[in-house]
Amino acid sequence: MAGMLLSEAEKTFILRGAESNFRVDGRKRLDYRPMELETDVVSHASGSARLRLANTDVLVGVKTEIDTPFPGRPNEGKLEFFVDCSANATPAFEGRGGEELGTEISNSLSRAYQSSYAFDLSTLCILPGQQCWKLYIDILILECGGNLFDAVSLAVKAALHNTRVPLVTAAAMDGAQVELHLSDDPFESKRLDVSGVPCLVTLCKIGDHCLVDPTAEEEVCSTASIVLAVSENAFITSVFKAGVGSFLPQTLHETFKEGQEIGIELNEALKAALEREEKEREDNEKSPAIQRYGFLK
Template identity: 60%
Template structure:
């Protein structure tokens, strides 16, 4: 998408008057649609559409060996694939840099034990643990990709279930695990503290959340904050440009306020969602 100077000026004036092109105020989100449990052979899955941004997430489980420095913890890994059909910018190797950036930010956001307790994934101290592989596919990119990905990941993890271990047989270095194959012998993951990301863009002298693709082109600087309950789990500057220290503080305050509200609405939606039901909400 390429905007002329008149279009950029129109967007800038709208943000200044707190009335954006699509009718939202500076703190408003576009409609969100959510589907869960849609990938048949995954342990959990979700598809989330934020306006024109479409993200599919599938969760896989493997039995692995814990890291030597963290023998009591399991593993959580993120893999991002940017479909070439999502945007012309992803053609060739164009999406690899963004995919790596998304995976790194998610890893940083989930690193704190206050956001996601990896100790619950430990099976046998220092020898066996669950490894959660979160596969993320960007189907369409219509602005505010970081927020959409974080919400889709949280929904997919909420939809995931960990099989129970019936018994453990140890014979020297050989460890045999008896994993239940019943769908009723599973434990759901706790994602109450899992972070949601809020992208804050500065346009003119004002900061907005949930920027559209056109608004992203008008931004002079952007920051992504990951909010876990009321706390920051990571803060990252993205794109080109920089923010004045005072603007950065205002961006963090706005991101925290909106993130708390967004997480509350999203968790209520996850708890109320019924199987095979699509859910949409505005804020």
């Protein structure tokens, strides 16, 4: 991460560790750190989630609003991502540093969700060409300990899984006008299908090797990164490169293959954690205790 200072000895130590497949915290190159997940944490949001990955802490809230479809996409709803990098998360976010990173993250999510294989926007349509649901996905970076793209994507998918969209009925009025009736019953709502929603997988190049889930110190030592958006059925919806370094063709091919396999594992682990959380919440509906659900341990 920009702003973090490492001595040459520390950089060499991290580089040699990557070459030996043994990182500073004891992980291998393709190992993630344990994560903790909690959903339904913001009472006034339609869906929410909080995910902690080591020292990286992300909070996501989803709000629903009725809007007008884009003229070129009359049968689709809308998604809008907004990322707020709190200046308290890291000194690097002070000034415009956080704003630039927030824009980069929101753009990467928009690209990942652009494919119809990732998220079917037609399910958000109320009246073709007239009314649709618009989802505002607000992301707050509370603390940064590296690997923001992956952590944010997992938290966003969990928040969308937790989202309830109110049921709307349309009643014909005089002329061509249609009146919408929004249900006041919170139980009369529909869930979003997030089965195709991808998770971002960052593969960080250090020396001649790539590793996943980089710490802030490892990000400083990286010359380039590849970020893949991978769904649970191994479909890659977007790819982008960060950093000034380059990849050899053979290295790039291996990186894609590794990222695809890791993406499948991430999606499966997140899905299992969400299912486990829902089951335990149903079993303990009357208990006020807050529980966090870990995965990838």
